[in-house]
Every structure is written in C-alpha cells, then in structure tokens.
Amino acid sequence: MRTYLLRSPAEEADAISRLLRERHVLEGVPWGSCAVIAHDSRQVAALEAELAAREVPARASGPGLALGAQRPVRDLVRLVELGMTDPGDWAADDVVDALLGTFGGLDAIELRRLRTALRHGEVADGGARSATELLVSGVRHPLELAAVDSREARRATRLGETLAALGAQARARATAHEMLWTAWERSSLARTWREASRGRGPLAEQADRDLDAVVALFQAAKRYTEREPDGEASTFLRAVLDSDVAEDRIEQPAVVDTVRVLTPAAAAGTSFDTIIIAGVQEGVWPNTRLRGGLLETWRLAEVVQNPDLPATGMLDRRRAAMHDELRLFVRALSRAERMLIVTAVDDDDTGPSVLFEMLPTPEPAASIPEHPLSLRGLVARHRRSLTAPRVPAAERAHAAGQLALLAAAGVAGASTDDWYGVAPPTSTAPLRDLEREDVRVSPSRLHALEECQLDWVIADLGGDRGGTTAGIGTIIHAALETAASGSEEDLWAVVEERWGELAFDAVWRERAERTRARDLVRRLAAYLRRFDDAGGRLIGAEKHFEVPIPLSDAGAHGAVLSGDIDRVEVTPSGEVVIVDLKTGKNEPQTDQKVADNPQLAAYQLAFSSGAIGQVAGLTSGGAKLLVLRPTAKKDYAEPTQQPFDDVQREKFVARVQRAVGVMRGTSFAAPYEVHCRDEFSYGLCRIHTVAAVSAS
Incomplete structure (x- = not known):
C-alpha cells in the first residue's frame, strides 16, 4: 500500500496517470485490471476527463456529468435561447459569449480584430457608436457585416443568420428538438468532429466526448417532446442549464480494456489488480454532513419507529454518518488484489482527510518520476533534451537518435518538420512596400519604434x-x-x-x-x-x-x-x-x-x-x-x-527617414538588455522573453 500527498489537483491527476502507466507499461497489467475510486460522481466525472486528457483510457460508471455542465451542450442551448429572445433585448455579453462559444467559432484575438474593423468603419463614416454596439448590431442585422471582408466577419454573419433562423422557428412554435437541430446543422461541426474522432490522442477523445454530449442532448430533447407535446421549448432549455443531475444512461457503454473510474457503491462486488483511491480530502471523505437537516425529515422515521420517544431525544446521527463513511472507505480499500494507492491534495485551500492518520506515512511527491510514460511524453522529453541549453553532447545525440526512430514510426510531434519555428517563413517580403502603398x-509611435523595433512591430500587427x-x-x-x-x-x-x-x-x-x-x-x-x-x-x-x-x-x-x-x-x-x-x-x-x-x-x-x-x-x-x-x-x-x-x-x-527604413524592413531588432528584459517597461516584446512555465 502506498499513499501520496500532492501539491495541487493537476499534480494529483499527473501522479495517478503516471502510476497507472507504470503498472500497465512496466509491469504488464491490463488497463481493465486497474480502477480509480472516488467518493462521489462529480469527482468521478472530473477524473475521467483528466485521465483521458493524459492519454490514459478511462471509463466512468454511472451517469457522468450533467448535460448543462458540458461545454458543447451549454453553448448550443445558450445559442438557441439567444435566438428565441427578441433581438432588441439582446445583451452585449450574451452576443460576445455566443461568438466566443463552440458554435460562434471566434477566439479572443479574432473577436478583437472584428471589433477594430467595425469601429474603424464607423469612424470613417462619421459615426459615434462603440465597438460593442456595432458588434451587437452586426449580429442582429448580418448585412451590416458584409462591408467587412474578413473571416471573422463571415463567421459572425453566419452566427447572425443562424440566430435569425432560430427566431423564425420560435415564432412558429417549433420544438426544442427542431431548433437544436437547426443550430447544430448550421454550425457544420458534425463533419469536423467526426473526422477528428477517427484519429487517436487527446483531441480524438475530446471529439468523441463532445459528440456523445450532443447526441445525449438530442435524445433528451426528443424524450421531452414525446412526453410533453405542447411543452414550451424554453422550459426544456432552461432545465438543461439549471440541472445539476446527469441523465440516466439507457444502455451501458461497451466493455473495453479501459481503466474503470468508480464510486465506492459502484465498486461493490468487483475486484481489480490495482486500485487508486483518489481525492481523499477533508470534508469530502468522510462526508459527515447530515441529510434532511433543513426540514428535519429524519424525525418522521424516528416517530414511526419509536412513537413514545420524547421530542428532545435524538440519536447521534453524525456518528452514524461517520460509520457509513468508514464502511465506504473500507469497501474501497478491499477492492484491491495486489496494489493499493491512496492520494490526496495538500495545498492552501484544502488538506487530506483524517482517514490518512490510519494509513502508512505518505511518500513525497518527488518520488514519482515526471516522465508520463507515453509516446507524447517521450517525444517531449527528447525534444527538451535536444533544444535546452547546457545539455551534454552525448545526451543531445541520444535524444536526436530517439526522435529519429519515433519520427520513422509516425509518432506525432517527433519529426522536426512539425516543430514550431522550424518551417521556413511564409513570406520574406518587406512590411511596407512602396510599390503598393505609402x-x-x-x-x-515614433518613440516606441526608436526604443524597440520589435515592440513597435508587434503593436503595428495588432498585438497590443x-x-x-x-x-x-x-x-x-x-x-x-x-x-x-x-x-x-x-x-x-x-x-x-x-x-x-x-x-x-x-x-x-x-x-x-x-x-x-x-x-x-x-x-x-x-x-x-x-x-x-x-x-x-x-x-x-x-x-x-x-x-x-x-x-x-x-x-x-x-x-x-x-x-x-x-x-x-x-x-x-x-x-x-x-x-x-x-x-x-x-x-x-x-x-x-x-x-x-x-x-x-x-x-x-x-x-x-x-x-x-x-x-x-x-x-x-x-x-x-x-x-x-x-x-x-x-x-x-x-x-x-x-x-x-x-x-x-x-x-x-533624417530621423523620420531612418524610421521609414525600419518600417519598410524585413527584420526588427530587439534591444534585449536595455528594453525587453526590463520588468517595468511592460513592452509587448516581453512575450519573447517570458520563460516556459511547464515542467514536463
């Protein structure tokens, strides 16, 4: 039996992934012979996602996350709700959220470009509307975006047309299923996610989860329409967003060779070679919070069982809850056949459970190697050795040879052709061409250019x-x-x-x-x-x-x-x-x-x-x-x-002429020692000097 206290939830997920891979890769234990047990369904759903993101095949038992807690579902439902709302009542924040959401297709930089283009056009026409007002008006009336010839404007136009179509359906009293289908079909994400799900790795698994979530939403909408033929679509949509309870699974997923993520109740009657009990935190396990405390419904059972019990008599219900929690913990411990591991997080916000006092002394987090024992992790390790400074020549040569073998095997990221910054520039033309423009x-901006050319060009290209x-x-x-x-x-x-x-x-x-x-x-x-x-x-x-x-x-x-x-x-x-x-x-x-x-x-x-x-x-x-x-x-x-x-x-x-020469150039100097490294200059050029924050 081994116990670990980790410094953060992310480090706990890393440690669990590494320990499971040790059992699978180094000791040959099948994935299906390993399980992770957590106290409640919310922990189970979070652990399933964290393990999948670290390329550990994991499958949770039980209903999983609530529909509204999954981003594709939440964004799709909110998009339909916005379409059902009168355009004159649209809030700017809701429009921005729709553009930045899964079905809007814009990121923060693209949204900023669109706002800037709209504002420039307004100023050129002598108008005084703000960029936010122009954005909302453009989505409300997509023809206003036609004057902006950019990818961002075209995506915003498509979103505006989708909202208009949803509004027309709402006025025609269409069902929730019909409106959700309209929004989904117009997004054109079905083919993109389907192609992504056919691959391997975290992106493919995320596409699988997103598709499953959308399918579950359509199934729930269909059931609601069948049960309530005259029900309001808005009632169903609001119920999806407000519900904290997951939908029941009609059929169980196929049993494959994956790590099971279970609650103690779901683990009853099972056994596994390796069991990891995760998230044993104070206030989570044991959870001695009394149920029915608000209305004291527990008194009804006491009165039925003991009619003569005085009104002031009360069993020690907290002690009974503690006993129940201890039995759950013992049940979880007893599921392991060969290896048992217990983990918890000890940081500024939370600490380990008192149950840790009954367990062996925790091992230090540093005893778990950083290497995640995956192909992706192996590629990252050798790339770091090959590119990091002060690495011995022998280690560098070994890393290069290993990367060559991995690249020949088709492992993603191993070939230098895929490395950022290795491909040749797409263009070497000057930033300003006198043949085309003044x-x-x-x-x-003259002072900024003279102080640091790199800082100036980043701002000039929209990085400010x-x-x-x-x-x-x-x-x-x-x-x-x-x-x-x-x-x-x-x-x-x-x-x-x-x-x-x-x-x-x-x-x-x-x-x-x-x-x-x-x-x-x-x-x-x-x-x-x-x-x-x-x-x-x-x-x-x-x-x-x-x-x-x-x-x-x-x-x-x-x-x-x-x-x-x-x-x-x-x-x-x-x-x-x-x-x-x-x-x-x-x-x-x-x-x-x-x-x-x-x-x-x-x-x-x-x-x-x-x-x-x-x-x-x-x-x-x-x-x-x-x-x-x-x-x-x-x-x-x-x-x-x-x-x-x-x-x-x-x-x-002459000073301006020198500045023009810089502005027409193909390369831009950065006075690193004087400007870029200065912590008080707040220059945009600092994006090239900030060290990497990842440790592995």
Whole structure:
C-alpha cells in the first residue's frame, strides 16, 4: 500500500496517470485490471476527463456529468435561447459569449480584430457608436457585416443568420428538438468532429466526448417532446442549464480494456489488480454532513419507529454518518488484489482527510518520476533534451537518435518538420512596400519604434491589447475635442456619455477608475480656465496634418508623416504653441526631457511645413505636453520643446527617414538588455522573453 500527498489537483491527476502507466507499461497489467475510486460522481466525472486528457483510457460508471455542465451542450442551448429572445433585448455579453462559444467559432484575438474593423468603419463614416454596439448590431442585422471582408466577419454573419433562423422557428412554435437541430446543422461541426474522432490522442477523445454530449442532448430533447407535446421549448432549455443531475444512461457503454473510474457503491462486488483511491480530502471523505437537516425529515422515521420517544431525544446521527463513511472507505480499500494507492491534495485551500492518520506515512511527491510514460511524453522529453541549453553532447545525440526512430514510426510531434519555428517563413517580403502603398508614420509611435523595433512591430500587427487606462485617455481626448465648453461640467458630460464603452473586471475597479477620470477632468478644466483667463486663443482641436517625407527611392508611393494634434493655441503674445494632452502617470515633466521628443518634433515639422491651417504668418512658440498626472503637487505640468531652427528640422527629417527604413524592413531588432528584459517597461516584446512555465 502506498499513499501520496500532492501539491495541487493537476499534480494529483499527473501522479495517478503516471502510476497507472507504470503498472500497465512496466509491469504488464491490463488497463481493465486497474480502477480509480472516488467518493462521489462529480469527482468521478472530473477524473475521467483528466485521465483521458493524459492519454490514459478511462471509463466512468454511472451517469457522468450533467448535460448543462458540458461545454458543447451549454453553448448550443445558450445559442438557441439567444435566438428565441427578441433581438432588441439582446445583451452585449450574451452576443460576445455566443461568438466566443463552440458554435460562434471566434477566439479572443479574432473577436478583437472584428471589433477594430467595425469601429474603424464607423469612424470613417462619421459615426459615434462603440465597438460593442456595432458588434451587437452586426449580429442582429448580418448585412451590416458584409462591408467587412474578413473571416471573422463571415463567421459572425453566419452566427447572425443562424440566430435569425432560430427566431423564425420560435415564432412558429417549433420544438426544442427542431431548433437544436437547426443550430447544430448550421454550425457544420458534425463533419469536423467526426473526422477528428477517427484519429487517436487527446483531441480524438475530446471529439468523441463532445459528440456523445450532443447526441445525449438530442435524445433528451426528443424524450421531452414525446412526453410533453405542447411543452414550451424554453422550459426544456432552461432545465438543461439549471440541472445539476446527469441523465440516466439507457444502455451501458461497451466493455473495453479501459481503466474503470468508480464510486465506492459502484465498486461493490468487483475486484481489480490495482486500485487508486483518489481525492481523499477533508470534508469530502468522510462526508459527515447530515441529510434532511433543513426540514428535519429524519424525525418522521424516528416517530414511526419509536412513537413514545420524547421530542428532545435524538440519536447521534453524525456518528452514524461517520460509520457509513468508514464502511465506504473500507469497501474501497478491499477492492484491491495486489496494489493499493491512496492520494490526496495538500495545498492552501484544502488538506487530506483524517482517514490518512490510519494509513502508512505518505511518500513525497518527488518520488514519482515526471516522465508520463507515453509516446507524447517521450517525444517531449527528447525534444527538451535536444533544444535546452547546457545539455551534454552525448545526451543531445541520444535524444536526436530517439526522435529519429519515433519520427520513422509516425509518432506525432517527433519529426522536426512539425516543430514550431522550424518551417521556413511564409513570406520574406518587406512590411511596407512602396510599390503598393505609402509608408505612413505616426508621431505617437515614433518613440516606441526608436526604443524597440520589435515592440513597435508587434503593436503595428495588432498585438497590443490596449487596456482600461488607454480607454480612459481616449475618452478624455474626446471630451477635450467635442465638449460644448471648457467647463468641468461639459467635459464630464462627454466622459459620462462614453463611459459605457469601457469594460471593467470588477465593480470596485470601475468606481476607482471613475474617480480617477473625474480628477483628470478637473485638472483639464483648470488648465482651460487659466488659458482663457490669460487671453489665449484656440485655433483648433484634433487638427489633422500630413507632411510628405522625401525618400531617395520614392516612386508612385512615398512616406507620409501624418497624425492629429490635440490643440493648436495662440498665446497672448501671438505665438503658435502646439499642445499634446497626456493622461498617463509616467510622462516626461521637464523641458529637458522633451527637448528631443519625437512626437512634439513631428508637430513642429507640420507647422514649419505649412501643414496646419489657419496659422499662416504667425511665429512658432514651440510645442508642449499637457501632463494631467504630474508627480509634483500641482494640477498639471507643461514641459515645452523650444521652436525648431533649420538645423533641427533637417535632423528630425533624417530621423523620420531612418524610421521609414525600419518600417519598410524585413527584420526588427530587439534591444534585449536595455528594453525587453526590463520588468517595468511592460513592452509587448516581453512575450519573447517570458520563460516556459511547464515542467514536463
């Protein structure tokens, strides 16, 4: 008998898989002679899935998981429920969940691309709807997505058409079975999952489970329709989602050579060569919780059996429950013929059961080898040896030879042709091609490009997730541009109007960010009030400019420095000062630190090139940042860049030309020691420096 205390549920599943493989691979014990016993059906269902994911053939007895607890079923039912709902009542979260679900076909990155494309189209048309509103409207009216020519838009269009078809069926009082079939047939997943299930490995087993779950759902819907011909489809769908009890299996699955996963009751009358009793946790086994405690229904049996029992007399029911639990545990222990193993998890959230006090001293988790004794694990082990640094040459050569043998046998992942990063690039063309388009340089991104080319290109290709802080800055900029006046009330009215565009992880975070936004508005209003009191004059807000940049090899297309200026102001002395609003907390706050700021320099180049209207004949007063979160105890900071002379102008043009050369390149440098490794830079390039978290 052996006992183990593991550090997490995942480590417990790994250990059980390894121990079962030791018995099967090293000692020749058939899978069918091994069993895993857990206290209740929920543990049994979870263990079946965990073992199958680790390529241990496992089969649970009993009904298994409830239908609504299985993701394919849950996503299909929720899709039908959404289709039955009036489109005008659709919640944005429900539409997003449908798009990200099994039958929507989008992942988080694809959804972000779709939202971005919709928002760009709205801005180009002069609209003001948020990306979320556009997404919901597009799914509600699929024709609106026709203008977006992308795979993501086509998938969203198909989902919208499916929801429209479900709505028409609901109005025609179709049955739940009919609507579920419509959603399933339009998803086109039947052929995909069927082909996947014909293979081998975790993906094939998951496809099998998904297909079984969907078939069980259709069987349940059919039975409901037969029992309740006039029953409402919504009643059945809601019952599936709300039920915690699995459907009874009409027929038992075929007996094959698999590890049985059982409850102690299901293990009665059986015996196995190897038994693993898993999940022996405090509060789970023994489970001394009394049944019928709310209404005290147990008193009825006592009164029937002992009519003369005083009302205050009570048997020690908790002791009886403990005895029942001990008998279950002894029954589970007695099922083993040769090998008995007991496991539990000991972490910050849970601990082992008191039953462990009656068992031998647990062995350390480190005594279980990490190698999972599977072909997949063998491939992973040799690939790690072949690619990891500081591996002896002899071990590296052995790993290469073993991988060659595994690849010749057709083992997945062994051949280097399948390794990520080994295949040649799909394209070596430059990122920007002057034969096809202009190279457009954004002033706000010049500093990022000069700091780290890799960080810039990841953001340029859509890798920047953005965030709440950036969203608040965008709304503050919009308030500065569109508010009826510079008063705090008018500025805050614009922020309030657009506040719903932001998404927060928790209510307390929303309250904190709203307080911060209100403080930023107060500081901005103070600047505008003092600017007006001093006699300043505003030329324009969000002034767009475009400045051609000379290139030696420019043809039909060239380079263009383009952007939008937050404010163009005229001082009481008649000088033009360009203002760039900053809401971040790490912005430069002294004149010295902005002397070579590329964004301010770009605005000065636009002024000197005549790209800003309504300033002809006026002299330049330079450019400045309006920092609303200074470290000093004042409302704002105004670090200023002095006006350009001809020499500075030529130097900056050369600087932009170098940036254009980088943007047209085929490779991008990453200053690892200076930028990418810095834990405080939060650059996107850090995705290439984060170490692997897997241990095996």
